[in-house]
Amino acid sequence: xxxxxxxxxxxxxxxxxxxxxxxxxxxxxxxxxxxxxxxxxxxxxxxxxxxxxxxxxxxxxxxxxxxxx
Numbered sequence: 001x002x003x004x005x006x007x008x009x010x011x012x013x014x015x016x017x018x019x020x021x022x023x024x025x026x027x028x029x030x031x032x033x034x035x036x037x038x039x040x041x042x043x044x045x046x047x048x049x050x051x052x053x054x055x056x057x058x059x060x061x062x063x064x065x066x067x068x069x
Contacts, residue, residue, distance in 0.1 A: 008052035011036065015050075034063070 007029050015025050015037060024040035029050075036050040051060045 007036070008050055009054070010052050011050050014048075034067075 011029065015027060018025050018037075018039050022041070026038040026040075027036070028038060029036045034049070035047040037048040039046045039048050049062070053060075
């Protein structure tokens, strides 16, 4: 059973930066796919996993879904 998605503290800030760079941003952190966002720029789409660099390395480990994706 999947738990509720937890977002890092910098989640919105990172997405705002991409939007300010004229990228399309789709927040998919609530989906069980293992990624936080789809970033689109011109003809490219990139799956993005957002981690908070302020947290210790042990708190930045990938979850099982993130590692599989």
